[in-house]
Structure formats: C-alpha cells, structure tokens
Amino acid sequence: MKWGFVTWLSIIAAPLSVMLMSACSSSSSGTSDRSSAGSRFGATAAHGGDYRPVPAKPAKTPSQLYREVNVKQDIIPRGQHARKYRRYMKPRYITIHSTQNYSSSADALRHSLALKNGKLRARKRKGGNRIGYLVWHFTTDQSRAVQHLPTNEQGEHADFNGPGNNYSIGIEMCENRGNSRSATIERTAKLAAYLMHKHGIPLRKVVPHYHWPRKGLSQPHKNCPHFLLDNGHPGAKWQWFLAKVNKHYKSISTPTIQPNPSASPYAAPVAATPTPTRVASAPSRPTVVAPRPAPRVVKKPAKPTVRYHTVKRGDTLYALARKYKTSVAALKSKNGLRNNIIGIGKRLRLP
Numbered sequence: 001m002k003w004g005f006v007t008w009l010s011i012i013a014a015p016l017s018v019m020l021m022s023a024c025s026s027s028s029s030g031t032s033d034r035s036s037a038g039s040r041f042g043a044t045a046a047h048g049g050d051y052r053p054v055p056a057k058p059a060k061t062p063s064q065l066y067r068e069v070n071v072k073q074d075i076i077p078r079g080q081h082a083r084k085y086r087r088y089m090k091p092r093y094i095t096i097h098s099t100q101n102y103s104s105s106a107d108a109l110r111h112s113l114a115l116k117n118g119k120l121r122a123r124k125r126k127g128g129n130r131i132g133y134l135v136w137h138f139t140t141d142q143s144r145a146v147q148h149l150p151t152n153e154q155g156e157h158a159d160f161n162g163p164g165n166n167y168s169i170g171i172e173m174c175e176n177r178g179n180s181r182s183a184t185i186e187r188t189a190k191l192a193a194y195l196m197h198k199h200g201i202p203l204r205k206v207v208p209h210y211h212w213p214r215k216g217l218s219q220p221h222k223n224c225p226h227f228l229l230d231n232g233h234p235g236a237k238w239q240w241f242l243a244k245v246n247k248h249y250k251s252i253s254t255p256t257i258q259p260n261p262s263a264s265p266y267a268a269p270v271a272a273t274p275t276p277t278r279v280a281s282a283p284s285r286p287t288v289v290a291p292r293p294a295p296r297v298v299k300k301p302a303k304p305t306v307r308y309h310t311v312k313r314g315d316t317l318y319a320l321a322r323k324y325k326t327s328v329a330a331l332k333s334k335n336g337l338r339n340n341i342i343g344i345g346k347r348l349r350l351p
Contacts, residue, residue: 059253062197069191070144074112081118082135087154093168093205094192095158095212096241097136098225099175106176108139108146115148127216128160136170138191142183145171145191151199157209164212169195173225181227189241193248203246204322208234213314220314233340234318235328307350311342326351 076083099106114120115135124132136157137149149155151169158164171191173184192206209224210233223232228241309320317328317340328340330351342348 060251062194062252065190065194065197065248065252069187069194071138071147071191072109072144073147074109074116075150076116076135076148080116082115082120082131082133082156083149083153085131089152089154089167091151091167091169091195091199092201093164093207094195094201095164095168095170095207095209096188096192096225096228097157097170097172097209098227099139099172100224100226102175102177104177107174107179108141108144111139111172111174112146112148122156129156130161130165131156136172138169138171139174140171140184140188140191141174141176142180142187145187151195159212159214162212162215164209168207168212169199185228185241186244189244190248192245193252196245196249197252203242203249206242206245208238210234221316231340233316235340309348309350311344311346311348313344315342315344316340317342320348324350 078086099111101111118133120134121132122129122134124130134156135149136155137147137151139146139148154165155168155170156165157170157172158168171188173188175181195201196203196206208228210221210229213220214222221232223229226232228237229235230237307324309315309324317331317337321328321331331337331348332340334349334351
C-alpha cells in the first residue's frame with residue numbers, strides 16, 4: 001500500500017499530541033497550592049518543614065514589585081463608617097494578621113465590601129475599640145491585595161489605643177475555602193517588602209498581631225496569624241516568613257539617575273567659574289615646626305559585664321529577645337532551656 005507524505009505525518013504527530021495532552025493534565029491536577037492541608041506545618045508543608053530562606057531574585061524596581069502584588073485600591077469613603085474620624089499616622093511598623101474567616105466567599109474583595117458597608121462593627125468602649133468599627137489597611141488573597149485605608153491613617157486592628165493601632169499598617173491574609181494559603185503568604189511578603197521600602201520600615205518592625213498586647217483581655221497576646229506561629233508564639237515559622245519578606249526587600253533596586261543639564265533645551269545655563277589670576281610673590285623660607293609626640297594613651301581592658309533579667313508576668317522569650325536585641329535560640333542556649341517555657345521570678349542570663 002502506498003503511503004502519502006500527509007498520512008505519515010499524521011501517524012507520527014498523533015502520539016506526540018497525546019503525550020503533550022497527558023503532561024498538561026498531570027501538571028494541572030497533580031499540583032496543589034493548598035500546602036497547609038493535612039499538615040501540622042501549615043503554610044510550609046510544601047517545604048517539608050524547611051524554613052531556610054530562598055536566594056533573592058534578580059533586582060527589580062519598587063514599581064515592578066508593586067505590580068506583582070496586584071494592589072486594587074478600594075478606599076472606604078471619607079466620613080463614612082470606619083473613616084468617620086480621620087486620624088493621621090506616620091507608619092513605623094507593619095502588622096500581619098489572618099482573617100480566620102473560612103467562608104468560601106470571604107476573599108479580599110468581599111472583606112473590602114464589608115468594610116465599605118460598615119458591616120464589621122465592634123463595641124466602642126473606653127480602653128477598647130475607639131471608633132465602633134474594625135478596620136485595617138490591606139487584605140490579601142491568592143489573586144490580589146485590596147487597599148481599604150491610606151497608609152497615613154490609623155486603623156483599628158491591633159491593640160486599641162496602643163502603638164499597634166497608632167503606628168502600624170495592618171495586613172489581613174484571607175483564609176476562605178479554595179484560597180491558596182501559600183500564594184497568599186507570598187503576596188503578603190511582597191506587599192510587606194514594598195511597604196518597608198516606601199516608608200523606611202526595618203525588617204525587625206514587621207510583626208505578627210501577637211506582638212501587640214491587648215490590655216484588659218484574659219488573653220492579651222492573640223494567636224494571630226495562627227498558621228505562622230508555633231504553639232501560639234512566634235518561632236521558626238515566623239522567621240521563615242520574615243526571610244521571605246527580606247528576600248523580596250533585597251530584590252528591590254532603585255536606579256540613581258544623574259541629571260544632565262545639557263540634555264534639556266530648558267535647562268538653566270551653568271555659569272562659568274572664573275580662572276583666578278596668579279600674582280607673583282617673593283619666595284619665603286619655609287618654617288619648620290618639629291612635630292610634638294602624641295600623648296600615649298593606655299587603654300584599660302574593659303571588664304566583662306554580665307546582664308540578667310528577672311522574669312515577670314507576661315514575659316516571653318520572644319519579647320525578651322526583641323527587647324535585648326538577641327535571639328530566642330541564644331537565650332535558650334545561655335540558660336540551658338529545652339523549651340520556650342519560663343517561670344515567673346526566674347533569673348535569665350542575657351547573651
């Protein structure tokens with residue numbers, strides 16, 4: 001039987017098309033972004049519990065990082081609901097939250113709609129909520145980040161009339177069913193890095209909601225964001241998240257543009273500097289001054305100082321590590337601690 005060229009081509013191409021269709025189907029159904037499902041490591045299950053930072057990507061401009069975050073501005077109208085009172089703020093911190101709202105429709109856009117309609121109310125009381133509403137600056141999900149407040153206005157999301165509300169930008173991460181937790185964490189890390197660059201906020205001031213004590217409550221330190229804390233306290237998972245933020249922050253590169261007056265026809269002319277006229281003078285004999293020997297300074301060896309801290313009610317290793325500018329691991333090693341539990345009255349030796 002004679003076989004034409006077209007027939008041979010169709011026979012060869014058929015298995016190839018089947019192979020390609022099979023590969024696409026496998027990659028789409030076999031890969032899941034919900035890395036926290038069925039794992040005690042939560043958002044880090046895809047990493048097998050490895051919290052080591054990923055190497056930084058090539059440099060990018062702040063505007064490129066902002067576009068990657070995909071920020072949609074949906075600001076609450078001024079004078080309505082949570083913006084009845086305009087309270088100025090110069091941000092010094094970034095506070096990370098999780099919504100703990102597991103409804104399938106509770107994405108960033110739905111939270112924005114609820115804030116604009118005044119649905120998220122809270123009891124206004126002295127020493128507690130100051131405006132009768134809950135409000136924060138950004139909500140992130142797997143697809144976007146929605147902005148609700150300008151970053152120079154105070155929110156009501158952290159610690160009532162404390163520094164968490166007065167000086168921090170609040171970011172809520174969505175937890176609705178069907179939302180990818182790993183993608184939401186990545187988007188939140190990029191947003192935090194961009195805000196660090198924009199407002200000059202250092203990495204040590206990117207904190208969880210847990211960081212801000214809520215005075216007057218039986219549990220002043222909230223377990224939030226719960227999937228980035230270890231047993232309700234900042235630990236390895238939180239350090240892993242900060243490594244992500246730092247990776248994106250270090251990837252930002254702002255090019256320095258040198259002005260070139262001659263490149264613009266509207267540039268102001270540069271005045272020529274006159275050349276000074278030399279006047280001949282009679283040569284003079286140089287005066288020789290013998291240098292005085294420098295006084296000998298004998299430095300006494302500094303005595304090593306040993307610092308201690310006596311544990312009080314409400315102290316945690318995480319809070320003490322931040323207060324004395326050290327790490328939880330260093331505190332535990334210095335005092336022979338096997339876990340994060342410390343008793344009131346215990347005298348801790350500081351590194």
